[in-house]
Amino acid sequence: MYVGRPPGSINIAWYEYPEFTPDVQAFTSAVNAEANDFNRSIVLICRSGQRTLDAALALEMAGFTDVVNVVHGFEGDLNDQHQRSSINGWRFDGLPWEQL
Numbered sequence: 001m002y003v004g005r006p007p008g009s010i011n012i013a014w015y016e017y018p019e020f021t022p023d024v025q026a027f028t029s030a031v032n033a034e035a036n037d038f039n040r041s042i043v044l045i046c047r048s049g050q051r052t053l054d055a056a057l058a059l060e061m062a063g064f065t066d067v068v069n070v071v072h073g074f075e076g077d078l079n080d081q082h083q084r085s086s087i088n089g090w091r092f093d094g095l096p097w098e099q100l
Helices: 024-035 051-059
Strands: 042-044 068-069
Touching: 024 051, 042 051, 051 068
Parallel strands: 042 068
Antiparallel strands: none
């Protein structure tokens, strides 16, 4: 299900299969438990950079002050053949990552 991640990152899912419905309170509480500081930088990444937009808004509304979204996500935008990892994204840009 997960394609890869930056080394040392902590996985806190915005939502999971099969519901695909965010639990905002659970998500913000889990991030707060890991960060332990509303002023700590929080960097969000998902496959395409889309899910993390809503997650970032939820964190900001919960009081986090330094939330960053990786715009193109881990795999990036779709190309003309509807495939990822060929135009942009964390992995395409050669940034460090590890397989789960």
